[in-house]
Structures are given as structure tokens and as C-alpha cells.
Amino acid sequence: MDVDGRGSAGVGLRKGAYLAMESYDLVVIGGGPAGIQGATTARILGKTVALVDRHHELGGAGANTGTVPSKTLRETAVVLSGLRSRDLYGVDLSLRRKATVADFLRHEQHVKQGLNARFNQQLEACSTCVFFGEATFLGPHTIHVRGRSSGEASDAHKEQAALDEDRIIRGEKILIATGSSPSRPGIFPFGPGVFDSDTLLNLCNLPETMAVLGAGTIGCEYACTFAALGTKVHLIDGRDALLPFLDREIAAALVAEMERAGIVFRWKERATSCVVEQAPCQGGPGRVRLGFDSGESLVVEEVLVAAGRVSNTATLKLEAAGVKVGEKGLIPVDPSFRTNVPHIYAAGDVIGFPALASTSIEQAQRAVQHAFGRSPAPGTPELLPHGIWTIPEIGYVGATEEELVKKGIPHVVGRASYADNPRGRILGDLAGFLKLLFRLPDLELLGAHMIGEQATDAIHIGMMAMFAQVRADQFDDMCFNLPTLGELYKYAAFEAILAAEKIGVDRPLPVAAPEAL
Numbered sequence: 001m002d003v004d005g006r007g008s009a010g011v012g013l014r015k016g017a018y019l020a021m022e023s024y025d026l027v028v029i030g031g032g033p034a035g036i037q038g039a040t041t042a043r044i045l046g047k048t049v050a051l052v053d054r055h056h057e058l059g060g061a062g063a064n065t066g067t068v069p070s071k072t073l074r075e076t077a078v079v080l081s082g083l084r085s086r087d088l089y090g091v092d093l094s095l096r097r098k099a100t101v102a103d104f105l106r107h108e109q110h111v112k113q114g115l116n117a118r119f120n121q122q123l124e125a126c127s128t129c130v131f132f133g134e135a136t137f138l139g140p141h142t143i144h145v146r147g148r149s150s151g152e153a154s155d156a157h158k159e160q161a162a163l164d165e166d167r168i169i170r171g172e173k174i175l176i177a178t179g180s181s182p183s184r185p186g187i188f189p190f191g192p193g194v195f196d197s198d199t200l201l202n203l204c205n206l207p208e209t210m211a212v213l214g215a216g217t218i219g220c221e222y223a224c225t226f227a228a229l230g231t232k233v234h235l236i237d238g239r240d241a242l243l244p245f246l247d248r249e250i251a252a253a254l255v256a257e258m259e260r261a262g263i264v265f266r267w268k269e270r271a272t273s274c275v276v277e278q279a280p281c282q283g284g285p286g287r288v289r290l291g292f293d294s295g296e297s298l299v300v301e302e303v304l305v306a307a308g309r310v311s312n313t314a315t316l317k318l319e320a321a322g323v324k325v326g327e328k329g330l331i332p333v334d335p336s337f338r339t340n341v342p343h344i345y346a347a348g349d350v351i352g353f354p355a356l357a358s359t360s361i362e363q364a365q366r367a368v369q370h371a372f373g374r375s376p377a378p379g380t381p382e383l384l385p386h387g388i389w390t391i392p393e394i395g396y397v398g399a400t401e402e403e404l405v406k407k408g409i410p411h412v413v414g415r416a417s418y419a420d421n422p423r424g425r426i427l428g429d430l431a432g433f434l435k436l437l438f439r440l441p442d443l444e445l446l447g448a449h450m451i452g453e454q455a456t457d458a459i460h461i462g463m464m465a466m467f468a469q470v471r472a473d474q475f476d477d478m479c480f481n482l483p484t485l486g487e488l489y490k491y492a493a494f495e496a497i498l499a500a501e502k503i504g505v506d507r508p509l510p511v512a513a514p515e516a517l
């Protein structure tokens with residue numbers, strides 16, 4: 001269908017203009033990072049696109065409840081607590097004034113509003129029709145959008161709801177990008193005092209004590225954020241190791257820093273009961289009692305449950321389209337992100353691991369390119385950087401030392417600490433370090449792991465070096481800006497070269513440097 005065929009009566013979010021327009025080259029279900037990218041990619045390819053989301057704020061978990069809010073709250077906590085300045089001037093500026101929940105949430109709300117507006121503009125600028133409502137399949141090409149005017153609209157949304165009518169739309173191709181939601185184990189009475197990562201933003205006060213159930217990425221990041229604000233945090237997990245996918249040396253350093261921040265770990269504990277004895281903000285702080293399988297109990301003001309996520313597929317009626325669903329509601333896809341129904345694609349959290357905003361965007365772009373006959377490289381790149389916004393933050397790419405040992409790959413390790421690096425000292429981070437793993441005997445970089453300020457950014461040097469199959473001696477031969485954290489790569493590489501020499505492996509012959517322009 002010709003985009004221009006819609007006329008110039010209005011494009012983008014002015015929904016009334018599109019009632020007659022019911023068939024599209026692509027229908028995208030879900031307006032999170034994957035859906036927005038998928039819609040934009042299709043429009044760049046000149047296709048007509050409708051995007052459906054059940055929330056009026058576009059951006060999904062990426063912008064509204066997950067990636068950006070959690071990182072904004074972390075940044076706010078670091079600033080409000082004075083943590084970043086603690087080692088800078090020899091003066092502890094921490095918690096000079098007790099932060100209120102309004103202080104804590106203000107920046108997050110601004111950032112979110114800015115992003116929501118940007119997404120609307122982005123889709124409007126590329127003439128994507130956006131429909132707000134719950135999408136369900138009626139058949140392999142047809143989708144019912146249940147507008148909010150179907151009876152659920154709150155007063156606040158009445159005007160908008162009048163525009164959100166029920167409609168049926170047809171997609172020649174369809175991209176499912178409905179994301180994931182927090183898993184809600186039945187024992188938890190979610191509401192005031194008991195939150196998940198979606199409802200946490202409804203906090204009415206900053207608790208003195210908090211239990212975080214689940215020491216996965218979400219649990220660890222929020223435990224650090226609240227600990228920075230002065231909350232006494234208990235981090236509880238049924239397992240006995242923190243973030244088992246991390247290089248163990250980095251994980252141990254993180255545990256030490258989290259304990260230093262006052263976080264109490266409770267390993268191998270599973271909650272068996274949770275009772276709200278006093279809801280917070282009803283005449284005082286909350287009082288929630290947790291019972292564990294060990295027989296112990298714990299009373300805290302508030303509980304955050306971060307016990308994993310489930311795919312948003314339960315209400316899609318995928319059976320009407322013939323799309324198969326796997327474990328935990330995940331949609332299986334091929335390397336081009338096609339489901340078992342060839343014209344229906346799926347990308348982002350709804351297909352599972354790695355379930356990151358960054359990878360969701362890449363997947364959706366590849367899926368849509370494939371759908372319209374472009375031939376992108378299939379699959380997600382194997383070399384994925386990971387960032388974890390604990391305090392301190394962690395960045396890593398490639399193999400851990402444990403993986404190399406397990407696979408029997410001979411290697412040497414080089415480390416460089418922030419304390420020995422001028423930029424590290426300027427930042428006041430004396431505990432951070434970079435750990436590089438080089439294969440023997442050729443000294444090619446196989447893994448980079450970093451903990452400390454700005455580690456999630458600085459790890460991209462390691463990623464590009466791994467992509468270009470860079471060796472330790474090449475890091476050593478290059479000139480790095482000073483003072484920077486990038487320089488850590490040079491010193492870690494140098495340490496690895498020395499370690500290799502000690503066991504009789506010579507420094508490789510230099511590679512000719514590229515000529516300067």
C-alpha cells in the first residue's frame with residue numbers, strides 16, 4: 001500500500017485520520033525499544049506501518065519501567081547521597097540532607113516524559129500510525145485492537161479514550177514485540193509495601209529498611225540504589241552466588257563493595273510467606289513480615305520482588321495466528337527472527353535471552369529488514385557488551401576466566417587498577433579495576449571485565465578490540481589519551497605481556513601501524 005495514499009489529512013498520532021486505513025505492510029505489536037525500532041526500520045524501507053501499544057506512554061519497559069528509569073534513579077541516588085564526591089575532596093558529603101521520595105523520583109519523571117515525547121515525534125515524523133489498545137490475533141494477518149473506549153478508560157484518559165476505538169487491522173507482515181513483565185510469585189500480596197520493578201515507581205516514601213527478593217540484575221541494581229540513599233537493604237536469593245555469569249573476580253569485588261555499602265546478603269533463602277502488617281504511608285512506615293524456608297523471618301518497611309520476568313504473550317491469542325509458544329511464554333524464532341508462521345516475526349524480550357534493550361533494538365531491525373527482503377546478517381551479534389548498573393558499575397565482553405579454564409584455553413591475565421590510573425584517582429574511585437584475558441601464545445584478547453566508575457562505557461574499547469582481534473602488544477604499542485580510563489587497557493595488556501614472558505611466551509612481532517592521515 002502506498003503511504004501517500006493516506007493523504008495529507010494527518011499522519012502519525014492523529015488517530016481519527018486513519019479509520020479507513022486498516023491494512024498495512026507491517027503491523028507492530030508493542031511500542032517498546034524493539035517495536036519502535038521495527039516500525040522505524042519499515043518506514044525507512046518505504047512501507048506502511050501501524051504500531052499498537054496498550055499504554056499511552058510509548059517506550060515500553062525500556063523507557064517507562066526498566067532500563068532508563070532504573071538508571072536515572074541510580075544516578076539520582078548517587079548524586080543525592082554525595083557518593084560520587086565522597087572520595088573527591090576528602091570531605092564526606094553523603095546524605096547531608098535526607099532525600100525525600102519526591103527528590104528521588106523527580107529526575108526520573110523528567111527523563112521519562114522527555115523520552116515519551118521523543119518517541120511520539122519519531123513515529124509521527126516517519127508517518128507511523130499508532131493505535132493505543134490491547135492487541136489480540138484474530139487470524140494469521142488480522143489483529144483486533146481493543147481500544148480503551150471499550151469500557152476501561154479512567155477519567156484522566158477520557159479524552160484520549162474517545163479516540164482509542166476498537167478496530168481490526170491487517171498486516172501483510174507482523175512483528176510481535178510485546179516484551180516481558182515481572183514474574184509475580186503467588187505468595188506476595190503486591191500493593192502498598194510490596195513492589196515489583198514496574199510498581200516500584202509508586203513508592204510513597206523512602207524506606208529505612210527494605211528486603212529485595214532476587215539477587216539477579218534487577219535486584220542487585222536496585223539494592224545498590226537504595227543502599228546509596230541510606231536504606232538498610234537485605235538482598236535475598238535462593239542461590240548462593242551473585243550474578244553467576246560474571247567473572248568470579250569481578251563478582252567478588254562487587255560483593256565486597258555492596259557489603260561496604262551496608263547491603264546484607266541472605267543466600268539460599270526462599271521466601272515462603274509475606275504479610276503486610278502495616279501498609280506504608282497510612283500513618284507511618286510500612287511493616288512487612290517475610291518468612292523463609294529456613295524457618296527464619298525478617299521484618300522490613302518495604303519489599304521489592306525481582307524474581308525474574310515472563311514474556312507478554314498470554315493475552316495475544318497466538319493460537320488464532322498459529323504461532324507456537326515455548327516455555328515461560330517465550331516465542332521461538334529462527335536466526336532471522338521468524339516464528340513458525342513465516343510472515344510473523346518476533347523480537348526483544350518476548351523471545352527471551354539476552355532480553356536487553358540494546359539487543360531488542362538490533363533484533364527488531366534485522367527482523368524487519370528480513371521481512372522486506374533486505375539481507376541483514378542473521379541473528380544477534382555474538383560479541384555482546386554487557387553493562388550492570390550496580391554501585392560500582394560493571395562492564396564486560398567475551399569470555400570469563402572460568403570459561404577459559406573450563407574449555408582448557410591457555411591464557412594470561414592482565415589487570416590495571418583505577419587507583420594506579422590518574423583518571424581513576426580524579427574520579428575518586430580507588431576500588432575499580434580492569435581485567436583482560438589474552439589467549440596464549442598469540443596474546444589475542446578473549447575477554448574484558450571492568451568494575452568501577454564508567455565501566456559500562458569503557459568496556460566498548462574491549463568490545464571493538466575483540467571484534468578486530470587485537471593482541472596485547474598492540475594495546476601496549478598505542479598511545480592513549482591521558483588522563484583516561486582507556487589507558488587502563490594499555491597497562492593491563494602490559495601486565496599480561498609480562499606474565500606471558502614469565503612462562504616463556506615472547507611478545508609477538510609488531511604489526512605495522514596504520515599511517516597517520
Ligand SMILES: Cc1cc2nc3c(=O)[nH]c(=O)nc-3n(C[C@H](O)[C@H](O)[C@H](O)COP(=O)(O)OP(=O)(O)OC[C@H]3O[C@@H](n4cnc5c(N)ncnc54)[C@H](O)[C@@H]3O)c2cc1C
Pocket residue numbers: 029030031032033034035052053054055058059060061062063065066067068070071133134135136177178179180197218312315316347348349350355356357358359360387389
Ligand atoms: C528494572 C529493569 C532494568 C533494566 N535495565 C536494562 C539496562 O540497563 N540495559 C538494557 O539493555 N536493558 C535493561 N532492561 C531490559 C530492557 O528494559 C528490555 O530488554 C527492553 O525494554 C525490551 O524491549 P521490548 O521492546 O522487547 O519490550 P518492552 O520494553 O517490554 O515493550 C513492550 C511493549 O509492548 C506493549 N504490549 C505488551 N503486550 C501488548 C498487547 N497485547 N497489545 C499491545 N501492546 C502490548 C507494552 O505495553 C510495552 O509498551 C531492564 C529491564 C528492567 C525491568
Ligand SMILES: NC(=O)c1ccc[n+]([C@@H]2O[C@H](COP(=O)([O-])OP(=O)(O)OC[C@H]3O[C@@H](n4cnc5c(N)ncnc54)[C@H](O)[C@@H]3O)[C@@H](O)[C@H]2O)c1
Pocket residue numbers: 185213214215216217218219221236237238239269270271306307308309354355356387388389
Ligand atoms: N543492566 C542490565 O542489562 C539489566 C538490568 C536490569 C534488568 N535487566 C533485564 O531484566 C532481567 C533480569 O530480571 P531479574 O533480575 O528479575 O531476573 P533474574 O532471573 O536475572 O534474577 C532473579 C533472581 O531471583 C531469584 N529468585 C527467584 N525466585 C526466588 C524465590 N522465590 N526466593 C529467592 N530467590 C528467588 C533467582 O535465584 C535469581 O537469582 C535480565 O534478564 C535482563 O533482561 C537487565
